[in-house]
Amino acid sequence: MVFSDQNLARRLERAESRSNASFVEARAKLHPESGAQWLEVAGTYAMFDGPDSPITQTFGLGLFEAVGEAELVKLEQFFAERGAPVYHEVSPMADSALLALLPIRGYVPFEYTSVLYLPLEQAALATSPALNPRVHTRVVPPAQADLWAQTLAQGWSTEMDNAEAFMRDFGRINAHSAGYSAYLAELDGTPIAAGGMFVHDGVALLAGASTVPHGRRQGGQQALLHARLRDAAAQGCTLALMGALPGSQSQSNAEKQGFRIAYTRIKWQLQPRA
Structure with missing residues (x-):
């Protein structure tokens, strides 16, 4: 425990x-x-x-x-x-x-x-639902940072005013941050969702998740979560971490995947x- x-x-x-x-x-x-x-x-x-x-x-x-x-x-x-x-x-x-x-x-x-956390020995149970076979995930190399940042920005463009330009810049910097891995989910080869992971001392911080408007409800975020938890466990992490606004849909989604509120x-x- x-x-x-x-x-x-x-x-x-x-x-x-x-x-x-x-x-x-x-x-x-x-x-x-x-x-x-x-x-x-x-x-x-x-x-x-x-x-x-x-x-x-x-x-x-x-x-x-x-x-x-x-x-x-x-x-x-x-x-x-x-x-x-x-x-x-x-x-x-x-x-x-x-x-x-x-x-x-x-x-x-x-x-x-x-602040939510998930012990990674429970991750197999938390991510067991079948994934969309048309959706594939990959870690984006620095040379494709702009593609990842643009996908991230498009996903946030409907969430807040003037978010796209800010998130594009934010994404480019994150993609070049030491210890940060930028993930893309692609539907039939077309990017539909982006997310990131930073690992420190056995803790995997999951952040930066968004889905472009035309790619929603295709399983992109579920695939990204599964990929990041799998990779975190493979890197020896014992905990995954997320942050969310209390009572938000993001918090609900995390709890559905087995995350618990730490505080x-x-x-x-x-x-x-x-």
């Missing part, structure tokens, strides 16, 4: 932290003018990927080491020097003193994320001072 405790939280949070650090490093290498950078403060990973990037925030705050005012000041200065807002994504397994300290310093909570994170934002 894998229990939802602080040890599990540390493994999951570090895998996600390392994935985002790898992304920031890839951005800095491909676009040095972006100023992309990250640093570690008391076990917390702080990422800067541009003022408007969803990656620009911290992960693991108060989970690996105690965090007081001095550590928060250092983190806040990191973002302030780059003209970025200050966001912390905090696990309930973190030091409980943060619950009192963050509001005192002017933070307000504004977003939840369900719900709260995202905090530092309010501008008068």
Whole structure:
């Protein structure tokens, strides 16, 4: 049994932290003018990927080491020097003193994320339904990063305004991130779905999944999930990780595949001072 405790939280949070650090490093290498950078403060990973990037925030705050005012000041200065807002994504397994300290310093909570995990010895049961024989998956080489990024962007284009251009850029960077594998699902040879996987310390982070509008309900996402879990297990991973909005269809789909909720994170934002 894998229990939802602080040890599990540390493994999951570090895998996600390392994935985002790898992304920031890839951005800095491909676009040095972006100023992309990250640093570690008391076990917390702080990422800067541009003022408007969803990656620009911290992960693991108060989970690996105690965090007081001095550590928060250092983190806040990191973002302030780059003209970025200050966001912390905090696990309930973190030091409980943060619950009192963050509001005192002017933070307000504004977003939840369900963190889900699957012990991979259960993956065979979770992915047993028959797959569409017309759908095949493959890992995309860096030379085809644009194809993967375009498929990813098309899938997100109906989910939010102005998403396609952002996700195309996001996909290109991810496809060049160390440790990240970009997967395509193709229906009769035509790309219909994209997804990614990042592996760290026996944890496989599954992210970036989308399906193009004309390819939906063809089994593309099911095939991608099966392929990534299979490959993760082959690489020696013992856990798979996903994040989702609480109560969302993404969470429901993950739970149908055997994922369990480890905990719900709260995202905090530092309010501008008068």
